[in-house]
Amino acid sequence: MICLGIEGTAHSIGVGVIENVNGSCRVLSNLIKTYQPVKGGIHPREAANHHASYIASLISDSVRIANVDFAEVDLVSFSQGPGLGPCLRTAATAARALALTLEKPLMGVNHCVAHLEIGRGTVTGCRDPVLLYVSGANTQVIAFAEGKYRVFGETLDVGIGNCLDKFGRAIGLQFPCGPKIEELAKKGTQYLPLPYSIKGMDLAFSGLLTAAENYVTLGKRLEDVCYSLQETTFAMLTEVTERAMAHTEKQEVLLGGGVASNKRLREMVQIMARDRGAQFFVPSKDVCVDNGAMIAWLGFLMYESGVRMNLDDSFINQRFRTDMVEVTWRD
Amino acid sequence: MTALLISGSGQIWWRSPGVTNKILYRGAEAEIRLSEYMGKTVVLKQRVKKAYRIKEIDHQLISYRTKEEAKLIAEARSYGVSVPLLYDVDLMKGAITMEYLAGRRVKDILNGLEGSERKKICVKIGESIARLHNHDIIHGDITTSNMISLDDRIHFIDFGLGCKNIELEAKGVDLHVLMEAFESTHSKYSSCFKDVLEGYTKQFKGDASAVVEKIEEIVRRGRYR
Numbered sequence: 001m002i003c004l005g006i007e008g009t010a011h012s013i014g015v016g017v018i019e020n021v022n023g024s025c026r027v028l029s030n031l032i033k034t035y036q037p038v039k040g041g042i043h044p045r046e047a048a049n050h051h052a053s054y055i056a057s058l059i060s061d062s063v064r065i066a067n068v069d070f071a072e073v074d075l076v077s078f079s080q081g082p083g084l085g086p087c088l089r090t091a092a093t094a095a096r097a098l099a100l101t102l103e104k105p106l107m108g109v110n111h112c113v114a115h116l117e118i119g120r121g122t123v124t125g126c127r128d129p130v131l132l133y134v135s136g137a138n139t140q141v142i143a144f145a146e147g148k149y150r151v152f153g154e155t156l157d158v159g160i161g162n163c164l165d166k167f168g169r170a171i172g173l174q175f176p177c178g179p180k181i182e183e184l185a186k187k188g189t190q191y192l193p194l195p196y197s198i199k200g201m202d203l204a205f206s207g208l209l210t211a212a213e214n215y216v217t218l219g220k221r222l223e224d225v226c227y228s229l230q231e232t233t234f235a236m237l238t239e240v241t242e243r244a245m246a247h248t249e250k251q252e253v254l255l256g257g258g259v260a261s262n263k264r265l266r267e268m269v270q271i272m273a274r275d276r277g278a279q280f281f282v283p284s285k286d287v288c289v290d291n292g293a294m295i296a297w298l299g300f301l302m303y304e305s306g307v308r309m310n311l312d313d314s315f316i317n318q319r320f321r322t323d324m325v326e327v328t329w330r331d
Numbered sequence: 332m333t334a335l336l337i338s339g340s341g342q343i344w345w346r347s348p349g350v351t352n353k354i355l356y357r358g359a360e361a362e363i364r365l366s367e368y369m370g371k372t373v374v375l376k377q378r379v380k381k382a383y384r385i386k387e388i389d390h391q392l393i394s395y396r397t398k399e400e401a402k403l404i405a406e407a408r409s410y411g412v413s414v415p416l417l418y419d420v421d422l423m424k425g426a427i428t429m430e431y432l433a434g435r436r437v438k439d440i441l442n443g444l445e446g447s448e449r450k451k452i453c454v455k456i457g458e459s460i461a462r463l464h465n466h467d468i469i470h471g472d473i474t475t476s477n478m479i480s481l482d483d484r485i486h487f488i489d490f491g492l493g494c495k496n497i498e499l500e501a502k503g504v505d506l507h508v509l510m511e512a513f514e515s516t517h518s519k520y521s522s523c524f525k526d527v528l529e530g531y532t533k534q535f536k537g538d539a540s541a542v543v544e545k546i547e548e549i550v551r552r553g554r555y556r
Binding site for chain 2: 191201235238239242268271275
């Protein structure tokens, strides 16, 4: 079965084509265009305009690169939520138009669950992981329990990527700030204490962010502040992930989302897994960030397990929570 | 996230004589061993160094949490909340020696109970949390893995993320953690948390409805609610 997926929850519009090969996901093509705000954070309307101007060419290019015919596409899936309304609507409209034109079924999927499933689908050995999903908007620790993907821990205020971006903007960096902060942090030598805020398995970053900004105002070395910011937030993330692993008694950990590109975060989670005797997985970068292939893969899993979506039920849902998804494709 | 002497299946691990220092449970931040203290079988909770974090953070977290945990357990007992007896605290090593509670984790028994029995336990949990909150003790990690059922009592363990805090917010967050634990681990029994709140309201000396309202606010504040 060949499935085309359209991702458009936030700053990226992506189209991916995948094929199911004995229960594994083979990515045939996976194209992404990312909106860059001139200044400040993501402007939802501007991002949606960006997506609308690229979606048509992305669809034709992805089908061409995948070396398939439009007639061979069996299913069109799209990110139904959670995300920014205008962006979601742009992706959903494109998906509906394509499905109607091709006369193929349509499937709306949950973006967060897609991040987890693409790990299981593309990484060998990854079967039942605890997912640490870290992106701009989302920071969640997700695992399969009692028939659903459940959120064991999550941020109580901003996402980790958003926290890094806000800090980056305060010191004059351009979006996305994560990679630049990572570079600065490498040159950090002195740890400056920051609030370490964990509530059960939940996290809070906003107080820490203010404290880090205060250090900058006080004239502390930028490299040291970036280093301290990364070390503190990533230690918090790794700790809650380990707590969720202990709680659920799972032996695998998977990283997902844009911030998973950070080498220091990868290293910390990997060390934690090693010391627990657990396995560490991270998907390749193209399917780890927001992308169409993961949307296509989850669409396939749902369709194959018998889920069907009517056009009338394909409304987007900005507040589509991970635990709202009925998981019909796992035991 | 540590639990005393209980294996994954919820069965009690009986020690064979002479076997000490065997890790009985490996939580996220500490190792739980069966040990001996002045001829008594005891539990040794040893916080372990984490190689993933820098030593400044590691050292600070281990000594701070060990100290806070010991203080809070001692204080909770004085307010009539069932907790393990403390025998020894070693801040340098990050180790607490405490009473061995040979019960079962509430996490492991709750789903298998009769409805009325389950309700009784949930009400008791609520009452105990209220006793803690009456004195501004915030447990910090109230989950059913951190409660041991023994001798008709619910014992609270693992105060490692606890603190003293007079704010309504802290009490709300404390209960919110339990609410999430029920949703993820005991999702079939959605009435559990209501029963906890019933016990809480009965025992809490302040305005319990304000705490309940706070929990609702925290839920709404969460993403995608």
